[in-house]
Amino acid sequence: MYKKTMMKLSVLLLATTTVLTACGGNNNNAGSKATNTPASETPSNTPQENKKEVSFTIGYASGDPATKKAISDTVKKFTAANPNVTIKDLSETSSAAYLDWLKTKDAVGEFPDLVEMRDTEVFADAGKIVELPSDLLDLFEAPPQVDGKVWNAPLQVNAPQGIIYSKKAYADAGITELPKTYDEFIAIQEKLKTSGITPIVVGGKDIFHMGFWVNKFLIDEVYSKDADWNSKRTAKTVSFTDANVVQGITDFKELFKNYVDKGWLSTGDNQTASILVSGKAAQLYSGTWMFTQIAEADPNFEFGFYALPDRVGKINVIGLPSPAGWSLSAEAAKDADKTEAIKDFIRFFFAPEQYSNYLATINAIPSTKEKVTYDTSEQMQVALDLIADPNVVKSLAINNWWGDNLIPPQFRNWYYKLLQDLVVKDGDVAKYMKDADTEYDNQVKANQM
Template sequence: MRLLLPSLTALLLVSAAQAQDLTAEVAHSWTSGGEAAAVKVISDAFTARGGKWVDWSVAGFESANAAYISRLLAGDPPTAKTAVAGPEVTELIAQGLMNDIDTAFHTAVPDGVVPQVVLDAITVDGKVYMAPTGMHAGSWMFYSMPVFEKAGITEAPTSWDEFFAAMDKIKAAGLVPIAWGGQSWQEGIVFHAVVLSTIGAEAFTRLYKDSDLSVIDTPEFAEAVNVFGRMRDYVDAGAAGRNWNDATAMVIRDEAGVQLLSDFIKGEFTTAGEKPGVDYGCALTPGTDSLIFLADAFTFPKTGNADEDKAQALLAETVLDPKVQADFSALKGSLPIRTDVDTSGLDACAQKAVELVKQDKIVPDAAMTLSPAINGGFKDAVGAFFADPSMTSEAFIEQYKAAFANG
């Protein structure tokens, strides 16, 4: 045994040195309270596996992405970056700027436990390039139960007529009906949820997956535009430019009735100690029976550094671990991307989403199917329309349709 001890000590020292080399600079925009708590789940698990996490966070998705692209093109990328799985990343893969994590993915994930639509989004030329953290749905309505009670609203509205009647009651009670985040990317999420409610899942898929522009020329799409425009009358004067988490705080403080957005806002309720069914409620966007979903994922730029390549593989395996997926989702407000993860510990709102996924009542978000240029055109059109009540529905529809020409 005496002869073996020096060798064992040497091995431990080598292992420690290797662990110290597995440093990952991780770029993300998850800076709100709930998001930061969720990120810590991953960073702690990565550290426990021998990695060293170096945080590079920039508030605001668009700001974070711009800073990242600048570093990527300058040849100094971080080790990993969060993104929406879809064309935004596949365009960079096509330019030869990204590493695949195919071996790490298949080491960590058994066959058949990632939905095929997600697997398709993270795979290019037969190799997996992204490690998805979870699935978010963008067709939710969260509401303050005390505000509803004060306004005499007994249940969540399920149609737009019921919705606007409820908003009138909240306004009459002296409160803000809709907590509005006045940024074009938020307004785009709301608009697409309204579109789903009026045109239905089949037409939604034809429009945003197959680019069938005939859908835009229907009365149902025009109805979505009119419904969206009516919402201007129910937001407060400070809505323009407001961050999403500041809007969520209005609902948490019972100053506003509802927030229409993605389920990532649920993390703010959780970190504030709010309980679903007690302090706040959740329901699908009125008129909707499906979820608009997207998958968040870690992506891995080519860095030219062998140790960083190892760190990327370790981070991918960490993100895909079942316990990490469950703990992350509980704080982030998402659903685990793996279908073999125990979701019984997730909140009541998440359980609703789990059932809809099981029933295949999901449609992919445009960010997962259309180019960043097209999605940018959507956001520009939606933001301009909401900010300018004098813009006609016809003018908006033409601008929205023109966005497809950028693809």
């Protein structure tokens, strides 16, 4: 059974503007710089004698190179400071969906001891993870609960996604103002096209990347107006064939047909930064973690970032918390020594000195109670302003809701692939959405058995 009681969201995000500091309007300073904290404040930062040898495995999604580097750097620092601990990195390296990768690891007896959990309810219901140890709870500011329990040490607060654009490409196309409505955004795409540059690059080879654009339109047309839409779809009181969903998916299809690079289906997410900075495309729709990658690809590349408005000019972004983050496997929890080593790693990970480096690498918003600072770029400040703005609607992606709004765990990837097929075959949106209803209901039924 995958349905649970819906937990009400209560989050205070205005504090983020006091947690992070902006570095000003230097267009080329697109990365971020960590603010150092004295090493003495970092737990487990010095080798400790006579400690028992222990090892554990760690698993996390690595489709985004910046995140992989940030986590692997922390693992190296931890093991250097704790020579009695060995950590085996099991990070996902394929273009397959992370959920499928974890299920495969579980099937072959290699489910990680410490795992980045995104589908928390799925694995909690299956008994694969345990609650976050109580002595770690105080590290975080009101982490989301499922059934009244905290299962994760949240890596960061969900940050907005938006348009990352080449300032040169916009200037060359005569674009002097950012769009105030979606129609104005489409007019910009026409100007870019006329100027001779591909308007948008998409890393469609990686199924998770499809979610950026899909959820942009679903949030605008569905979730910004009804946060409980998923539970209503499960109850069959709403449908993918409803006018609002059809409108959003029609916009998605038309955008891909007319303005997205023709090679999108064979382009990996990790190729998008180089395509953008090389001038082969003018824009990328993605998250704040891309800022550092773009700056590293070309430190002189000037780019901006903005949230894409909907048809009436309203700004709706990903920005609510969700139950995701580091989780301890049920199997590892049976081993007291392994559990203590994992708890030491979590404390080390979120200690200001280490955590600020992680946040700076991926331009993320901290989830900890303790103040963590790093210098932010012009682009990141835009994201922070969006989170702090009470007029901006905060939402979640289709698969990040939980409780009654949890969708069948396999549906997200199926749906993204369906929409890829819709674009490639120039299909009829209404018919494809009818197929989505059928598949959704079948998966709900299968999960209730």
